[in-house]
Amino acid sequence: MTAPRLRMTGVRKSYGPTAALRGVDLELRPGEVHALVGENGAGKSTLMKVLSGAEEPGAGTMDLDGAAYRPTGPQTARERGVAMIYQELAVCPDLTVAGNVLLGLEATRFGFLRKAVDRERVAAALAQLGHPEISPDAPVSALAPAARQVVEIARALVSDVKVLVLDEPTSALTQEDAARLFALVKRLKGQGVTVVYISHFLEEIEAVADRFTVLRDGQAVGGGRVGEVSRDRIVELMVGRTGTEHYPRVPHAIGTPVLELADLRGEELPDGVGLVLRRGEILGIAGIVGSGRTELLRAVYGLDPVRAGRVTVGAHSGARFTPAERIAQGVGMVSEDRKTEGLALDLSIADNLTLSRLDATAGFLARARLRTAVGDLLRRFGVRYRDAGQAVGELSGGNQQKVALARLFHQRADVLLLDEPTKGVDVGSKADIYRQIGAAAAEGKAVLVVSSYLPELFGVCDTLAVMCRGKLTAPRPVTEWTPEAVIAAATGA
Template sequence: MEPASTNRSPASNIETASGDEDSLALFQVRGISKRFGPTRALVDVSLSVQVGEVLALIGENGAGKSTLLKTLSGAHFADAGEMFIGGQSYRPKGPSDARQRGVAMIYQELNLAPDLSVEDNILLGQKGTGGGLLMRSRQRDVVRQALDSVGLEHLDPQSVVGDQSVATQQLIEIARALAANAKIILFDEPTSSLPQKDVARLFEIVRGLQASGIGIIYISHFLEEVREVADTYSVLRDGHNVGCGRIDEISDDQIVSLMVGRDVNDLYPHVPHTPGLAWVQAEGIMGTPYPQNVSLSLRRGEIFGIAGLVGAGRTELVRSLFALDHLDAGIVTVDGTIVPHKVRARMNAGFGLLSENRKTEGLAQDLSLTENITMGSLENYTELGLINLVKRQRVASDLMTKMEVKAHSSSQLVSELSGGNQQKVAIARILHQQAEILLMDEPTKGIDVGTKAEIYRIMGTLAAEGKTIVFVSSYLPELLSVCDRIGVMNRGELREVRDVADWTEETVMATAIAIDDTTNEE
């Protein structure tokens, strides 16, 4: 990999040595290995990052990406291998030591103290300069400069972090890294919870960091995002390096093939299915504040996509259909029969919900796969007051096979699985409930492209079996590639519904941001 810049920046604060590429590296990793019991999470992994370079770390869920970043940032200790910063040996004793050495980690789930001020969060872990005490006046200058550097010129340092948006909190994390004079910043899926306007803002910040000489390692499951920000790439598969190079010298299909270990000719596999007659009707669905007077019909054997901006009411709509949220007005019918606004009644009518937040609502992280899959219908395994554990485990294992869940056994804790496999378990759970109407809210969020393709195939197969899929997504390419029809939400209203062939990304976005009072269309 060639360095993006050969000039030493004051922000990097390191001297680069002359010689070969490795000696020029700002950050170098050689032969890192890490085990967790019998599991080899990392095996002889090597990479290097130059001054002002963005390296994209790519791989499927469970490939070892997050484990590698946690090892680089001092949260895990490597079993073997060595690391260097500017040619100097680097072996952090913990995250605090890593920060002092110039390596900062921006986690997918932000690592801030929500009840403390912005200033206090930025100064956490900083060394004082006055006999062990923080020199507030001096440090406030540092805080102000760091906030200005990430575009938060107008943010009050005394404001409480928990009152800020997710996007602002993420920028505060980056400001904290800059205040600690970070030379290398590690990003673990930083855009996973951001709306599009904040994604663009983050990219601007990343480019500014890059221009100042900071080295960046960036994890993302979105290949177009990787191409937007990265200079180089490194692909992990099953804990091994399987490819690296310049991002502009490899195609998306080649990247995916490296990730999954096989040729991938279609990122959006199509399973033939033909939508049937409408059988689910929602009329005048009203909630507080959303949805707003939504009416729609759903057909057997179709994948119905719901698009819209974050906050447009998409999640509120599917939660209302499942009767999780209070309704002010509206009715839902299945095959002409009104279904009461109660969760058990909706489940009995065939509804199943895949929550957008699988960690807190979708799955019980501390329970086994068998328990998660079957807990909604334990009556199927109860005989004379006792649970038939053998039958329960057999059914769970059969569903795991159908969903192609990668796990040691059905008794494994769900928290030990990768995000993609957890999502497959969540789908298995609603299939176990005999769901015929699957409400899937951001089912591919935080999942690698290989597993996404498997989820699309599963959706197509379920539609071919006659099931109805409601597919909420913020990612327009997948909606346009997978769905039969798409409806667009705008300020709580379902503005327009069309066959997928009648939509483009541009027309979807135009409808999503329109301010005119378009009437609902079926």
């Protein structure tokens, strides 16, 4: 067996009384892709921050290529060949590609920059990654998210990377860009680089990883070779219980129409959409990125202008309404962009839950009622939090998303517009969110779900429609669709 590239033994890390890592052992081999999986809050990011020098361990040892390894910061980690690419890319948009790749790593001679040598280093790194089309002189602000990710990886290559950590690398990528990333990861593996791949998507792990380790509550609870352990078993390891339902179903009945769209047209997208959504119905919308799914929800909610057509919600019918008017009409929306639109991260959990409906008596806030309502909703959604005054940005992604969805319940919305409701959410939190979507339908609410994840749409929805170039197919019962038919409709085939 190949000698380990890196070995972590008994690694511990605590923040005050909270133990984030409880004696984790991890072994990485040269030229392998090792997946690190677990629910939000399991300790994955903390462990990788220790590895990359961003956090100092409270106890434990690390060895890199047989020598003791204890970085004092990210820069010393990079000097030893360990680099981490975070989900939120750390690029300088006002610098060029070369400026980002070489920041702090510039070649010098007698105190002068060797610009020609540096440009060759950047071009060679980009070519090695299979992206010679990216110009070293291009401003990073002009690049797509996938190209910016390549720039960060090129920076790691220039510093002679041995261990590269990718944290949720496909969260901002299209399917096409994700496929390119997988090919890039395999190319790095072939060059002997060890890649640690963190993802919530098991199908991604199956596509790209050789081995996996599961973290739960700050401990490594299992692992093995990818393909030799079933998905169900991996999920059981992640959530700590057997028999977990991936898509729990709550019985509900479909009733009368509550939202109707007639020839709805935005400035560009959507393009003449007609739709009827009924009480107690969960209607899914599939489609590729750029098909107009998000634009459709934003137009219905009043966030984007409507050029023509009509939206009818109960007794209210017309083309142009503001979000405030929609809220008053019983429409609520969860944006796919949780960090900038879905939540006010610096505000408290309680504020985020209640801002769309402030309970008041004679003009004064009914604080006791609000506290009770907030506590009830947080318990209902299973949110893990310290106290309701805690900033919502301090919560894990799954708990943040639960707060965003719970806000619509406090708002008493009858129509829920959910755009990628489980994006960046762990398996256990996904099941909780699916259960609450089913509960909303059981309460007579109408739910419109946009998702790029077909198993989610098939597992949760009653009816399904597919969007392509701004146009929407007629909704049909989900049992009448196949994944192949959805893909064909989404791609215009």
